[in-house]
Amino acid sequence: MNRWPAISDLESRSNKRLPSFAWDYLDSGTGSEQALDRNLDALARVTFRPQLLKGLMEPSTETSLFGVDYAAPIGIAPVGLGGLIWPGADTALARAAADRRIPYVLSTVGTESPEVAGPEAAGMGWFQLYPPREEATRRDLIDRAQNSGFTAMVITADVPAPSRRERQRKARIRVPPSIGPRLVLEVARHPAWANALRRHGTPRFRCLEKYVDAASMTNMAAFVGANLGGTLSWDYLAAVRDQWEGPLIVKGILDIHDAQRCVDNGADAVQVSNHGGRQLDGAIGAIDALAPIVGRVGDQVPVLFDSGIRDGLDVARAVAHGASFVFCGRAFMFGLAAIGEAGPGHAYDILHEGLVNVMHQTGCESLDQLSDRLTTKPA
Numbered sequence: 310m311n312r313w314p315a316i317s318d319l320e321s322r323s324n325k326r327l328p329s330f331a332w333d334y335l336d337s338g339t340g341s342e343q344a345l346d347r348n349l350d351a352l353a354r355v356t357f358r359p360q361l362l363k364g365l366m367e368p369s370t371e372t373s374l375f376g377v378d379y380a381a382p383i384g385i386a387p388v389g390l391g392g393l394i395w396p397g398a399d400t401a402l403a404r405a406a407a408d409r410r411i412p413y414v415l416s417t418v419g420t421e422s423p424e425v426a427g428p429e430a431a432g433m434g435w436f437q438l439y440p441p442r443e444e445a446t447r448r449d450l451i452d453r454a455q456n457s458g459f460t461a462m463v464i465t466a467d468v469p470a471p472s473r474r475e476r477q478r479k480a481r482i483r484v485p486p487s488i489g490p491r492l493v494l495e496v497a498r499h500p501a502w503a504n505a506l507r508r509h510g511t512p513r514f515r516c517l518e519k520y521v522d523a524a525s526m527t528n529m530a531a532f533v534g535a536n537l538g539g540t541l542s543w544d545y546l547a548a549v550r551d552q553w554e555g556p557l558i559v560k561g562i563l564d565i566h567d568a569q570r571c572v573d574n575g576a577d578a579v580q581v582s583n584h585g586g587r588q589l590d591g592a593i594g595a596i597d598a599l600a601p602i603v604g605r606v607g608d609q610v611p612v613l614f615d616s617g618i619r620d621g622l623d624v625a626r627a628v629a630h631g632a633s634f635v636f637c638g639r640a641f642m643f644g645l646a647a648i649g650e651a652g653p654g655h656a657y658d659i660l661h662e663g664l665v666n667v668m669h670q671t672g673c674e675s676l677d678q679l680s681d682r683l684t685t686k687p688a
């Protein structure tokens with residue numbers, strides 16, 4: 310694994326191994342991708358002042374959240390259509406989570422069903438809900454998550470409408486893929502991806518299939534567009550809160566008042582995120598939104614974080630800003646696309662080793678000491 314010691318190594322290898330439509334889907338942001346860059350730039354500005362001469366140290370990353378013990382405050386964020394990026398993605402991610410003892414979040418628009426992915430994650434699975442318009446669908450999805458062993462529910466708030474995602478439009482991503490000469494050529498040029506496709510079959514929205522009749526299956530993407538999203542309101546959140554018995558997390562929060570209102574409406578955590586720069590190109594860099602939200606609600610609920618994490622140093626930066634848990638979307642997918650099934654575990658090892666190393670280098674034995682080592686106190 311020393312051939313790929315950094316997430317950036319996995320990223321460049323995935324770029325080579327993925328057909329261009331899959332790469333564009335994974336890598337892109339929205340608009341001119343300013344938010345995507347802003348996330349990385351804002352993280353890179355966070356620096357530490359080490360404290361030394363502490364002798365032998367054994368930093369611990371063990372973290373417990375909602376009564377579950379995890380190996381580190383690092384989790385796998387929901388990635389819809391994972392099977393298009395790498396066929397078989399969701400089971401590979403779920404298994405890596407079970408193996409490394411970290412959370413894995415299955416997307417509503419994932420390419421595996423909760424009934425299959427939940428048991429694979431062996432108690433490490435969380436379920437992400439895009440709010441279905443139909444009440445019956447919502448109730449059924451939540452029941453299925455509950456019955457499939459998912460321990461937490463993440464409701465995504467930051468898709469009030471689809472984003473334009475110009476690069477994805479140019480890549481002409483469709484589910485199921487429309488088979489034309491361009492697609493055939495792309496697949497033929499990427500044999501590892503083609504082999505994974507042969508093993509796992511064409512990616513499908515397996516979570517949602519039962520709500521769409523077979524005739525309209527070819528138009529699953531249209532179903533997703535018409536039936537999910539644009540629905541979330543405070544009343545909707547209350548209805549989900551009523552039904553879901555476990556911890557409820559609202560993902561995609563950037564505003565302190567929204568964060569407080571989530572807590573007032575029964576959320577057990579908020580997740581600061583700008584969807585990895587995929588929704589609003591003018592969005593604040595996610596790390597810049599974190600400390601103010603921790604300041605507002607951090608003494609009431611855990612504050613989780615994602616968007617722009619590319620190494621263990623970034624995890625440390627987010628933890629130092631008050632995140633109780635840090636999620637990554639692309640980093641785990643780069644691992645999977647670069648080296649297949651073993652990739653997500655390797656991506657985790659990179660992030661984890663990096664975090665432990667930063668703790669050593671800064672003189673922190675526990676995660677909560679990291680904030681004292683920041684050179685600039687966050688706003």
Ligand SMILES: Cc1cc2nc3c(=O)[nH]c(=O)nc-3n(C[C@H](O)[C@H](O)[C@H](O)COP(=O)(O)O)c2cc1C
Pocket residue numbers: 334335336386387388389390416417418419437465560582583584585586587615616617618636637638639640
């Ligand atoms: C290809 C892709 C698909 C995604 N699909 C979903 C999704 O289905 N649901 C969701 O809540 N977030 C989704 N996200 C956002 C991630 O959960 C997460 O917020 C984001 O990837 C974090 O940024 P990072 O990729 O820089 O780590 C997706 C992100 C990517 C890159």
